[in-house]
Every structure is written in C-alpha cells, then in structure tokens.
Amino acid sequence: MMRWLAAALSLVILAGCGAIKSNSRAVFVLVDASGSYARTMEESITTSRLIVAKLNPNDSIAVAQISSCSFSDDSVVFNQRLPGIPSQASHMKQAIFGALNAYGEGFKSSDFTDIHGALRYAANELEANRATSRYVVVFSDMIEDLAPDCDTSELSLDLAGITVIATNVTKTKADSSNPDLYDERLATWEKIVTDAGGQWRHAKSRDQLLDEVF
Amino acid sequence: MTLPGDWSDWKTWAILIAVIILLYIARPHLQRTFRSLFMGLAYMLNRLALWFGTAAANMYAKYCETVAAHLADEYQDKLYSHEARLGARSNKHDREILHVVGKLETSSQEIEGSVETLKQINLPQTTLDAVRMSLAETVNAKSQARLTSAMNQVKRTVSAEIQTVRPDLQNIRSHLKPIGENVVKLKTYGQEFARLADRINSDFDVFEESIHSDDRVAVAQKQSILIPLLIALIVMFVALTGAFLNFFLIARPMAEIVGDGLQILGMPLPTAAALVVIFLEAVAGIVLMEAAGVTKLGFFLTIGVAGRRILFWAAFAFLCGFSFFEAILAMQRDSLIILDQQTQVMALGDLVVEEPAGVSLIMIAQIMLAVVIPWLLAIAAIPLETVVKNSVFLLRIVGHVILVFLSNFFRLLSTVVKSVGLFLLRLYDLIIFLPLAIEQVVQTVRHAGKAGKPDEART
Structure with missing residues (x-):
C-alpha cells in the first residue's frame, strides 16, 4: 500500500516537474472527393489504412472528405482517439478499417473542391486536440475549384503547430504539357500553409508519407 | 638612436656595466630573495610530497587491515563450514564404523568358535586310539596284515577327523574377506578424516595468521x-x-x-x-x-x-x-x-x-x-x-x-624547483663574475695584508 502511495506521489511530483509528457500524435486525413481525383480513391483509402495501422495507442485519427463546401461536420467520415491499451487500440484500428472500406465503397464524388474549407476544419479540430504532434494529410491534386455559394478563398487559416503533408498529388493534362504549372500549384499551397504558420511537406510516395508522420 | 643590442656603441657597454654593478650591489638581497623563494617553494612541495606519502602509506595500511579482516571473515566462515561438515560426516561415519565394528566382532566370534573347535581336535591322540583299536581287533592276524589294517584304520580316522575340521576352516576363510574389506573401509575413513583435518589445520593457520600476524601486508597480499x-x-x-x-x-x-x-x-x-x-x-x-x-x-x-x-x-x-x-x-x-x-x-x-x-x-x-x-x-x-x-x-x-x-x-617537482633555484643563483654569479673576481682578489690581498701585519709587528 505504502509502495503504491509512494509511486503515485512520485508520479505527481514528476508530472509537476514536467517530467511526464504525452508523446501522442493526431492525424487528420483529408481525401479529395472531386470528380477529377475520384479515380485514386482506392489508393487514398489503402494509404489511410496504413497510417491508421502505424498509429500508437492514445493517438487520434480523423478522416474527412474535401467536397464542395468542406467546412462542415457532414464531411467527416470518422474522428477517433485510440485507447491507451494496445490490444484495445488494435481492435479499434480494425474497426476503423471497416469504416474506411465502407466509405471507399460508398462515396459520391463532388462537383467542387474546397481545400481551404477542409484545411480550416482540420485545423479547428486539431486545435482542440492536445496531441504533441499534429498532421493534416491531404490526398488531392491540389486544384481548388470553389462553388459559387461557398467561396472560401479568402478564409483565414491558423495552422500553427500543424504539419500539412500533401501526398499523391496527381498531375492533370495541363500539367503534362506544362510541368511548371504543377510546381507552381504546390508552391502556392506551400505559401498558403507557411503563411498560416504551418509546416508544408510534399510526400511523393507512400513510404515518404509514413516517414514524415512516424 | 642606437639600439641596446648594438655592441659597437659604448652606451650599450655602459648600460651593461651599470646593470652588472647594480646586480653586484644587490647580490646579497636578491640572492636571499631567490633562495627564499625557490627553497621555500621546494620545501613546501617536499612537505606536500611527504604528506601524500604518509596518506598513501596510511591508506595502504588500512587496505591491508581491511583485506586481512575480510580474509579472517572468509576463513572463519570456512571453518564454520568445515565444522558443520565434520559434524555431519562424523555422525555418519560413527554409524558406519559401529556397523563395521559389529561385523568385525561377529566375524571374530565366529573365528573364535572355529578355533575352539579346532583346539578340541587332538589328532595324535585320535590316531593313537585308532591304531590301538585296530591292533586289538586284529589280534589273530599276521603282523603284515595287522599293520596294513591299522594303517588303513588310521587313514580313515584322520580323514574323518580332517573332514570335521574343514567347515571350520571354510568358516574362517569366509570371514577373512569381509574383515579385509572392513579394514580397508576403516582405513579410508581414517584417511578422509586426516585429509579434512589437514585442510582444517591449514585454514585455521591462515585464519590465525590473518588475525594475529603483525605483517599485515603479507597477509593482505595472500588475498587475490x-x-x-x-x-x-x-x-x-x-x-x-x-x-x-x-x-x-x-x-x-x-x-x-x-x-x-x-x-x-x-x-x-x-x-x-x-x-x-x-x-x-x-x-x-x-x-x-x-x-x-x-x-x-x-x-x-x-x-x-x-x-x-x-x-x-x-x-x-x-x-x-x-x-x-x-x-x-x-x-x-x-x-x-x-x-x-x-x-x-x-x-x-x-x-x-x-x-x-x-x-x-x-x-x-x-x-x-x-x-x-x-x-x-x-x-x-x-x-x-x-x-x-x-x-x-x-x-x-x-x-x-x-x-x-x-x-x-x-617530490620530483620539489627537486626541480630546488635545482632551478640553484641554477639561477649560479647564473646570477656568472653574470657578475668580474666584480666577484675583483672582490675575491681584494679580499685575498686584504687578508694577506692582515696576515702580514703581526709578522711586521713581531719583527
């Protein structure tokens, strides 16, 4: 009894001194559901599953789709925090795989692509999370096509403490004829993210993405 | 302007001579200061060396004492262990020796019985009785035949008598082997106890030495x-x-x-x-x-x-x-x-x-x-x-x-400082060797003058 009390007391003292800290991470995955990107959905779902599989207990994971007006709770596929116990976390991961597969099979492509709104939503969600490291993983061609009734181009973003990783950025036909367009597009998004206080990464492969997050 | 290093200039020589004269004048004071400084430092360093030497000796003595005490503890434990083993073994051996002795006693009784039986056999008397009886029975026979009959009778009688002795001899023989084995056993026990006693004695000697010996270093050096x-x-x-x-x-x-x-x-x-x-x-x-x-x-x-x-x-x-x-x-x-x-x-x-x-x-x-x-x-x-x-x-x-x-x-530093001090003093004298030589000549002349005066007075 005394030993447990001493242990508890030591933990309190250590926590007070800042010796105990969380090493959890939060990952918010944004999947482009626009018609131009829908063909890569299978790839995005598989990569998302791999991200989920590599998460540790106590980490958070959310998946939302980038659609016509993304700053909406309706765009969220799921938002979960894994339990601290490894076996329970594994079971939850398996449940999340089911949810991801169901989303991949049943999703409907959108007419527009509101990346700004999606980033704002992800930033808001991550701000509420007390994870040590926070990531937004964007599966998109990074071509924003805003709906007339949902113009978020002037939306302010606060991405401080967040790393935005664009991955599987597909090239359009226009990019093929002028590769500079592709680089310019990525540079523009890099500027938007860094201006908002975030860190920008472009993961060219799945392995690179996993290395960035883990 | 000429440089002080320009030896062709008379000013350089003048400065040099002035310095030498100054050094000569200041010699007693400066040399005293130098001597105090270097010798004092050397003395302090030497004292420090002595202090460290004493501390080292004390530490080694303490080390030897601790190791000797540790050795004594170790051998005390060994002796306790020997005692326990000896106690356990002696109990076991006592039982075994009692068993062996019991067997030996039984064998000895058996042999004694056989010997008694053998003692009771009087072969000459039996033979004589047999001859007499044979002769008495064959009174009428011829002497040759009588003798033959008597001899046969003796042979049968002796054979019969020896036949009765054989089991006793067999009995003695059968007891001889276990007696030999038991004796070997007893010898083994004796040797084992002797070995153990030697070890105990040896350990006890080390224990004694580690406690009472005045040469603590020798005791400590025995322990690895x-x-x-x-x-x-x-x-x-x-x-x-x-x-x-x-x-x-x-x-x-x-x-x-x-x-x-x-x-x-x-x-x-x-x-x-x-x-x-x-x-x-x-x-x-x-x-x-x-x-x-x-x-x-x-x-x-x-x-x-x-x-x-x-x-x-x-x-x-x-x-x-x-x-x-x-x-x-x-x-x-x-x-x-x-x-x-x-x-x-x-x-x-x-x-x-x-x-x-x-x-x-x-x-x-x-x-x-x-x-x-x-x-x-x-x-x-x-x-x-x-x-x-x-x-x-x-x-x-x-x-x-x-x-x-x-x-x-x-100690080395002290010697070095002392030597450097002496060297500097000699160097000092070397720089002002000319005034010193003049002083020596003057003193010699003065001494000679003083020595000559009493002679003059006497004359």
Whole structure:
C-alpha cells in the first residue's frame, strides 16, 4: 500500500516537474472527393489504412472528405482517439478499417473542391486536440475549384503547430504539357500553409508519407 | 638612436656595466630573495610530497587491515563450514564404523568358535586310539596284515577327523574377506578424516595468521582481489544480460497494464514500468539471498533469525509472484504480436488468416524464460557481495597508487624547483663574475695584508 502511495506521489511530483509528457500524435486525413481525383480513391483509402495501422495507442485519427463546401461536420467520415491499451487500440484500428472500406465503397464524388474549407476544419479540430504532434494529410491534386455559394478563398487559416503533408498529388493534362504549372500549384499551397504558420511537406510516395508522420 | 643590442656603441657597454654593478650591489638581497623563494617553494612541495606519502602509506595500511579482516571473515566462515561438515560426516561415519565394528566382532566370534573347535581336535591322540583299536581287533592276524589294517584304520580316522575340521576352516576363510574389506573401509575413513583435518589445520593457520600476524601486508597480499572481482563481474554480466532480454520481453505487454502514450523523463511509460519491475525483482533477489545467508551485505545485521525467516519467505513469495506475472506477460505479448500482425494484414487489404488455436513452442519457450528470469536476477545478487567488497578494496588500492604518484610527483617537482633555484643563483654569479673576481682578489690581498701585519709587528 505504502509502495503504491509512494509511486503515485512520485508520479505527481514528476508530472509537476514536467517530467511526464504525452508523446501522442493526431492525424487528420483529408481525401479529395472531386470528380477529377475520384479515380485514386482506392489508393487514398489503402494509404489511410496504413497510417491508421502505424498509429500508437492514445493517438487520434480523423478522416474527412474535401467536397464542395468542406467546412462542415457532414464531411467527416470518422474522428477517433485510440485507447491507451494496445490490444484495445488494435481492435479499434480494425474497426476503423471497416469504416474506411465502407466509405471507399460508398462515396459520391463532388462537383467542387474546397481545400481551404477542409484545411480550416482540420485545423479547428486539431486545435482542440492536445496531441504533441499534429498532421493534416491531404490526398488531392491540389486544384481548388470553389462553388459559387461557398467561396472560401479568402478564409483565414491558423495552422500553427500543424504539419500539412500533401501526398499523391496527381498531375492533370495541363500539367503534362506544362510541368511548371504543377510546381507552381504546390508552391502556392506551400505559401498558403507557411503563411498560416504551418509546416508544408510534399510526400511523393507512400513510404515518404509514413516517414514524415512516424 | 642606437639600439641596446648594438655592441659597437659604448652606451650599450655602459648600460651593461651599470646593470652588472647594480646586480653586484644587490647580490646579497636578491640572492636571499631567490633562495627564499625557490627553497621555500621546494620545501613546501617536499612537505606536500611527504604528506601524500604518509596518506598513501596510511591508506595502504588500512587496505591491508581491511583485506586481512575480510580474509579472517572468509576463513572463519570456512571453518564454520568445515565444522558443520565434520559434524555431519562424523555422525555418519560413527554409524558406519559401529556397523563395521559389529561385523568385525561377529566375524571374530565366529573365528573364535572355529578355533575352539579346532583346539578340541587332538589328532595324535585320535590316531593313537585308532591304531590301538585296530591292533586289538586284529589280534589273530599276521603282523603284515595287522599293520596294513591299522594303517588303513588310521587313514580313515584322520580323514574323518580332517573332514570335521574343514567347515571350520571354510568358516574362517569366509570371514577373512569381509574383515579385509572392513579394514580397508576403516582405513579410508581414517584417511578422509586426516585429509579434512589437514585442510582444517591449514585454514585455521591462515585464519590465525590473518588475525594475529603483525605483517599485515603479507597477509593482505595472500588475498587475490582482481580475480574474484572479474569472476563476479562475468557472472553478474551474464545475469544482467538475462535481465536486459527480459526487459525487452516485458516492455511491450506492460502497456496493457499501464497504458501507452505517456513518457517519463523521455522514456515511454511501459518501458519505465518494465524497468521498475526488473528493479523490484533484483531487490527481491538481493533480500532473498541476504535473508538466506548466502550473501552478507549487512542489511539485516540487526534483524533476528525469525525476522530473517519472514523476509526470506516474503522475498521468495515475491519472486514466485514475479515469475507468474512475467509468464502472463509473455502470453499477453504473444497475443499482442498476433493482433498487430492481423492489423497490418488488414491494413494492406488482405484477408486475415486465423492462427491455429493452442500454445506454440515459441510461446512455451517465452513462458519458461519469463519464469526463470526473476530467479536469474536473484542469482545475480550472489556475486554482488564480491563486487561491492572487492570494488571497495580496488578503489583503496587505486587511491593508494594515486597518492603514491602524487607524492613522487611533488617530490620530483620539489627537486626541480630546488635545482632551478640553484641554477639561477649560479647564473646570477656568472653574470657578475668580474666584480666577484675583483672582490675575491681584494679580499685575498686584504687578508694577506692582515696576515702580514703581526709578522711586521713581531719583527
């Protein structure tokens, strides 16, 4: 009894001194559901599953789709925090795989692509999370096509403490004829993210993405 | 303007002469100052060297005394152990000797009986009686035939008599072999006791010497420090390698108990918890060995026998508990690995193949390892005593060597400072050798003048 009390007391003292800290991470995955990107959905779902599989207990994971007006709770596929116990976390991961597969099979492509709104939503969600490291993983061609009734181009973003990783950025036909367009597009998004206080990464492969997050 | 180094200029020479004259005038004061400075410093350094030398000697004496005391303790324990062994053996040998003696007595009685029987046989008288009877029966026969008949009669009688003796002789013969064996046994016991006595005497001599000998250095030098320390370190290294392996085995399933995601001092919580478990196992092992009297680290000097017994059983129960706990963790680890593998397979979009139910050989090996390792840690406590004690001895020796080195170093420094001082004084005199030579000539002349005056007065 005394030993447990001493242990508890030591933990309190250590926590007070800042010796105990969380090493959890939060990952918010944004999947482009626009018609131009829908063909890569299978790839995005598989990569998302791999991200989920590599998460540790106590980490958070959310998946939302980038659609016509993304700053909406309706765009969220799921938002979960894994339990601290490894076996329970594994079971939850398996449940999340089911949810991801169901989303991949049943999703409907959108007419527009509101990346700004999606980033704002992800930033808001991550701000509420007390994870040590926070990531937004964007599966998109990074071509924003805003709906007339949902113009978020002037939306302010606060991405401080967040790393935005664009991955599987597909090239359009226009990019093929002028590769500079592709680089310019990525540079523009890099500027938007860094201006908002975030860190920008472009993961060219799945392995690179996993290395960035883990 | 001319430079002072320009030897063709008269000013340089004038300055040089002025300096030499000044140095000559200041010689007594400056030399005194130099002498005080260098000799004083040399004296201080020499005192320091002496102090270090004394400290080194004291430390070595203390080391020798401690080692001798340790040796005495060791041999005292050995003597106690000999005493216990001797007691146990003498009881056993007493019983065996009694048995052998009983057998010998029985054999001796049997032989005595046979000898009595043999004593009662009077072969000449029997033979004579047989001849007489034969002669009496064949009164009418011829002398040749009578003699032949008598001889035959004697032969039969002697044969019959010897026939009666044979069983007794056989009896004696049958007893001779066990008697020989028993005698060999007794001799073996005697030799064994003699050997043990020699060892006891030898150990007792060392014990006596380690207590009473005035030559503590000789006593200390008999005790090897490095070899037992190295052996103990090797044993501890092996045991601690087991603990290290165990740490990796239990760290992962420990997350099932304490949870994951937190870090203590930069270490994941399950890792920290696994370390705590290993430390607790080590402590339980140390307590077990100390309470059992295997080690003598001195934790329980004030605790009585009953208290020690309680501590022994408590530590034993703890170690059993830890073994059980680690076995469960090993099983949990296995199921976690399977679960992780299934998750990885599902993440890649493949179908999960169900693992066959039951306990695999690897799992059995893990469980066995988990059960054994807490006890391995307990065994690591045995060489701990040697490591602790011999490390202290080794540190003392190292301290002694450092002090000796410092003493020699300062002595050397003192000599160097003294020599440098003397050299500078000689150099000083060399610079002003001309005024000194003149002074010497003047003094000689003056001395000669003073010496000449009494002669003149006398004349």
